[in-house]
Amino acid sequence: MSNRLRQTPSQTLGPFFAYGLTARQYGYDFDQLADGRIARDDTPGLRVRVAGQIFDGAGSPIEDAMVEVWQADADGHYPDAAAFDDHNAFHGFGRCGTGADPACRFVFDTIKPGGHDGQAPHLNVILTMRGLLLHLFTRIYFADEAAANEADPVLALVPQARRDTLIARLVEPGLYRFDIRMQGDDETVFFDV
């Protein structure tokens, strides 16, 4: 530890990130690295939409959060550096602000990832917002993968009573609902990665 440089401290994203990080989504004249459309037209795999709201400790939906997702492809492989040389390839990365949707939802259109390294299919999530000084990590698992979830070594670290907060509900074929609760009895599990 002794010879290590000190990390740069984190600060909040603040409320005004839209024209910097998610400009196209919010209608500003700038492009953005990624949006909620993670799967390309030709990406192999089962098409799914994962959407949800983020609730604060008073139960109000949060309108100035940004959600980022990093996921494997349908075979369970994460995109490598070379995939990013092709702008139209599957990058496994999505970014969505919650302020462009009337209900403050984030929406990702993607393919269901394959299991990776003995873990159940999941999306890795980074969550940032005004009022959060340090971004949070969580995971989105899928309700219709019960057997894989049961065997997942990360879910196994989570007390049984809280595991449901990490599992997206299947609303209808192809549509999953995943709400995030910042506080309260069903506070979402966040990870120290």
Added chain:
Amino acid sequence: MSGFSRLQRDVQPGLIDPGYKSTSLRGPKSPLIRIPHRLGETGGPRFGAGWVGAQDADLTRNGRCNGEPLGERIIVTGRVLDEYGRPVRDRMVEVWQANAAGRYVHKSDQHDAPLDPNFRGSGRCVTDGEGRYRFLTIKPGAYPWRNHPNAWRPNHIHFSLFGQGFASRLVTQMYFPGDPLLQLDPIHNSVPVDARELLIARFDIEATEPEWALAYQFDIVLRGPDATPMEA
């Protein structure tokens, strides 16, 4: 599989901070659950040099409509390193900021200060082989916010970095030396006192362009792939 060095809690802010009101309903209260390195995600998005356009790093040009933006031109430059001092090469840096009057382009910014038709205030660049980045921009103005009576944010530029993997992601803010608002700012003060200096750029006469713009240097240290043996 090795993992990333852990977050240094002694330099980082907490999730609920009494001075910064919005954290009270947004910071989670349950302890984070630690994922052992062997189960963590070591990859991450790799946005490199192919992802920046010619004017993306020049905020004095990339939002022009019919003239030059108003305000003091500045150069903001620095190196992105990991904790072991290794340069973080060919990795994305995104920035956004208020204009010289302290106003953001954002729709919900209600501050009664003028927008500048020639300044958008967002940009990006990719670090070079030594981990260096460089932006040209306009010095951002201070602006009021409603956290407490007569609350003002110090001049700052928002930074977003990816680093080498999902765990090395950083969202932060760069401040300017000598700003009298710093000691009054709950967001800056959310960081442990000894670490606050890490967020303040250094005036850098060497990087200045004579007759054109002053320069500030802001080095950034990210979590890197851990050189120590795998933890349990």
